[in-house]
Amino acid sequence: MEEKIKSLKEIHLEKMEQGKFDYDHFLKFLLTHRIPYKQRTLKRNTHISIENQPFKHIYFIESGVISCNRDKNIIGFLGEKNIVGLSNPYTNDNSFYTIKVLQPTTVYEFDRADMLTMLLGFQEGWLFLYANNHKKEEMLFNKTLLLQEAAEHRLLVLLKEVARLFGEYRDGILVIPNYFSKTLLANYANLSTKTFTILCNEWTETGELVFDNESLAL
The missing domain is CATH 1.10.10 (Arc Repressor Mutant, subunit A)
Known part of the structure; x- marks a missing residue:
């Protein structure tokens, strides 16, 4: 799997650097392929997911604010043009974070199984997943470095x-x-x-x- 992603990344490296696998392109890709979705507004204090528990949906945030918690520690906050629910997409059906809505949040809600089935059937799909997971890892890495500061x-x-x-x-x-x-x-x-x-x-x-x-x- 890692070799497949590495190969695809090398082929599409220029497109990745140009932002061709960002939020807007990802959402357009899903809508173009007619993946079913619901547009919802999530109320304040709603828990989208609980870490280490199964979750069934993936959310593309159009507006609002959510918090991402891991082991009772806040790792970061996410707002518009962020994606929730795609951490550990290949090997784990459990959520990596506990996600809580801080302000009313408008989202595109996709069925996780439907989305992954479609994405893994396309070269571009693998790269959208890679780019999203890379963003999550980058957030964790930056927070870890910052905690070493005064x-x-x-x-x-x-x-x-x-x-x-x-x-x-x-x-x-x-x-x-x-x-x-x-x-x-x-x-x-x-x-x-x-x-x-x-x-x-x-x-x-x-x-x-x-x-x-x-x-x-x-």
Whole structure:
């Protein structure tokens, strides 16, 4: 299997570097091949999957925010143009993450078995799977490296990421949506809530950090 993917990757390397196997192309590929789907809006606090438990659907996120947890640790947050449910696609029917909806999330919902059956019948299908799995591994790798950094630097990098993806980052000011709680962000940065609060208070006092509506709840 790895040799097959390596061979296909070499053949289509230029297309991969050009983003031809990204979210938009992946979704278009599925719709073109008439894979059945439902468009749904998932409510806040819905659990899409529980780690190490079987799951039946794959979700293409059009809008919204979800959290990805592994062993009770938040690995990352995903929003629009991300895919949920394709980790370990070849050998494991169990979810790699616990996925929770933080904000109402609109998705394309596909049956996992139907999608994989179709994808594995096409050369391009293997590469779409490879590209998606590579993105998951990259997220894990980057988080692991970041956890080796000092607490203040680690938290600042993560807050910048959250602001850039889900809030605002303008003129050196980080604006964080208020649905990211202290507990949630402290877990993400692998900090105690107390340490998180002390560091954030310093940045809010200098005007570098703003929590939307100033209502960051525990």
